[in-house]
Amino acid sequence: MTAAASPALELRALQQDMQRHLLGEDSAVTAAIVDAPPLAAADRLAIYRNAYQVRLIDALHDTYPVLHGLLGDEAWLNLGEAYVAGHPSVFRSIRWYGRDLNVFMAGCPPYDEAPILSEVALLEWTLSEVFDAKDADALDRTALAAVDPAQWSTLTFAFHPSLRRLTFSWNTAAVWKAMSRDETPPRPELGEAPVAWLLWRQNLQNYFRSMTDVEAAALDAALRGRNFGEICEDLSAWLPPDEIPAAAAGLLGTWADSGLLVGISEPSA
Amino acid sequence: MNKLSGFGLGLRTPHYEAILSEPHAIDWLEVITENYLSPGGKPLHYLERIRERFPLVMHGVSLSIGSTDPIDFEYLAGVRALAARIEPHWISDHLCWTGVDGRNLHDLLPLPYTEAALDCVVERVGQVQDALGRQILLENVSSYLSFHADEMSEWEFLREVAARADCNILLDINNIYVSSVNHGFDPLQYLQAMPTSRVRQFHLAGHSDMGGHLIDTHDHPIVAPVWDLYSRAVALFGEVPTMIERDDNIPELGELVAELDMARDIAGRHAVEAA
Numbered sequence: 001m002t003a004a005a006s007p008a009l010e011l012r013a014l015q016q017d018m019q020r021h022l023l024g025e026d027s028a029v030t031a032a033i034v035d036a037p038p039l040a041a042a043d044r045l046a047i048y049r050n051a052y053q054v055r056l057i058d059a060l061h062d063t064y065p066v067l068h069g070l071l072g073d074e075a076w077l078n079l080g081e082a083y084v085a086g087h088p089s090v091f092r093s094i095r096w097y098g099r100d101l102n103v104f105m106a107g108c109p110p111y112d113e114a115p116i117l118s119e120v121a122l123l124e125w126t127l128s129e130v131f132d133a134k135d136a137d138a139l140d141r142t143a144l145a146a147v148d149p150a151q152w153s154t155l156t157f158a159f160h161p162s163l164r165r166l167t168f169s170w171n172t173a174a175v176w177k178a179m180s181r182d183e184t185p186p187r188p189e190l191g192e193a194p195v196a197w198l199l200w201r202q203n204l205q206n207y208f209r210s211m212t213d214v215e216a217a218a219l220d221a222a223l224r225g226r227n228f229g230e231i232c233e234d235l236s237a238w239l240p241p242d243e244i245p246a247a248a249a250g251l252l253g254t255w256a257d258s259g260l261l262v263g264i265s266e267p268s269a
Numbered sequence: 270m271n272k273l274s275g276f277g278l279g280l281r282t283p284h285y286e287a288i289l290s291e292p293h294a295i296d297w298l299e300v301i302t303e304n305y306l307s308p309g310g311k312p313l314h315y316l317e318r319i320r321e322r323f324p325l326v327m328h329g330v331s332l333s334i335g336s337t338d339p340i341d342f343e344y345l346a347g348v349r350a351l352a353a354r355i356e357p358h359w360i361s362d363h364l365c366w367t368g369v370d371g372r373n374l375h376d377l378l379p380l381p382y383t384e385a386a387l388d389c390v391v392e393r394v395g396q397v398q399d400a401l402g403r404q405i406l407l408e409n410v411s412s413y414l415s416f417h418a419d420e421m422s423e424w425e426f427l428r429e430v431a432a433r434a435d436c437n438i439l440l441d442i443n444n445i446y447v448s449s450v451n452h453g454f455d456p457l458q459y460l461q462a463m464p465t466s467r468v469r470q471f472h473l474a475g476h477s478d479m480g481g482h483l484i485d486t487h488d489h490p491i492v493a494p495v496w497d498l499y500s501r502a503v504a505l506f507g508e509v510p511t512m513i514e515r516d517d518n519i520p521e522l523g524e525l526v527a528e529l530d531m532a533r534d535i536a537g538r539h540a541v542e543a544a
């Protein structure tokens with residue numbers, strides 16, 4: 001701050017200096033703070049600095065309760081402090097804070113030594129996205145039954161905005177489920193092959209389940225905008241040709257029953 | 270601005286079902302704006318159901334009216350869209366800043382009470398009110414520090430902001446008390462400096478006593494000195510819509526309703542005295 005600075009710039013400099021202090025960076029703001037009973041200037045600033053860290057770690061807990069339980073309080077606090085130190089919030093709502101925790105854990109010792117932890121973090125973050133994703137009216141099976149059979153091969157499908165696709169290499173979902181029920185979780189176990197998972201919301205309730213390779217291939221194709229005929233072609237790697245149309249139609253029915261299907265479109269002329 | 274009266278609570282997630290299903294004497298509810306800026310799901314579902322039965326006001330925590338960053342008009346568009354959907358009686362936020370350089374410290378940080386800060390805030394309140402298409406209420410925050418640069422008291426600053434920007438005031442009685450202890454001023458002087466016509470809402474809450482200083486934690490019942498100050502506020506400003514904020518250690522709804530009845534009793538006594 002120089003003597004020539006305008007009052008508005010001085011205000012900005014003061015705010016930047018105070019923010020640096022609260023973020024634990026170099027700052028000279030203490031000299032700008034009144035030092036008077038009942039508290040010294042440094043102690044007054046410390047109230048804000050501590051509150052900043054506590055508040056963000058509390059926000060992480062709200063999104064990641066199972067991860068907190070798996071780590072235990074001490075390790076959780078260490079993780080929170082490390083994450084907060086490197087991730088100042090840029091969000092209007094604190095609900096969005098912590099989005100990159102799984103990426104952080106996957107690349108940071110000691111958390112990267114237990115890769116299931118970042119998978120649990122990814123699951124919990126994704127569940128939080130499912131929870132308040134956009135609403136949409138779901139179609140039921142009758143909407144499928146109403147389609148002219150001649151049109152089937154060119155149909156494309158739209159899905160509920162809450163739908164998320166994940167792939168887990170570990171027994172992440174089993175650990176999450178046990179922890180959510182206050183049961184002892186199974187030991188972390190690497191599966192023989194990665195497993196596809198489907199997460200969504202139906203009637204305000206979050207759900208998730210694993211998928212077979214066939215279902216995952218069909219869903220991923222449908223999500224990419226492939227039409228029914230193309231989805232069937234994609235399934236030829238897994239199923240004999242004569243079984244494919246019935247299997248694909250069966251999957252569509254299952255998705256409709258789960259409230260996942262929100263649109264069926266015929267190609268525009 | 271429509272007429273709102275009586276005694277309200279801050280709407281909190283654990284109370285959704287009780288608010289809707291139990292009989293209770295709650296006249297209106299205040300909702301945290303940011304909690305309902307999410308795209309869909311349970312929060313908005315409950316909000317839609319609750320607004321059918323209760324008058325609402327919106328209370329934001331991230332307007333950052335005192336920041337020197339550019340105003341976030343995208344955020345304001347979201348606030349305006351939510352207001353169009355739930356039709357609150359008014360929208361409030363805090364006289365503070367929450368971050369600069371695009372960062373959000375998620376705290377209600379005090380401003381230096383200077384002419385420069387006053388100019389900054391007044392200009393921004395005007396822009397915000399234009400963007401929202403309505404007057405806003407600004408709330409006094411609890412604070413733990415003040416600046417050597419201060420050129421006026423907090424109450425002078427708040428009064429000037431309201432007068433120059435033509436906005437209204439949400440007076441947090443607990444915050445006045447907390448700050449009066451932390452900075453050693455007379456809370457009555459603060460109250461007496463407020464322009465009666467602009468004080469549209471009172472907040473009440475509990476705080477934590479840390480020995481020499483107080484922290485505005487919203488996790489305890491309201492304490493006697495705050496009730497006393499509330500009584501003085503009602504005497505000065507009349508029966509202004511009053512609500513209780515509880516953000517942590519949230520009790521059963523009935524406990525907060527009982528606390529609200531205490532506010533109702535205090536306000537009622539003044540009404541009798543005034544008659």
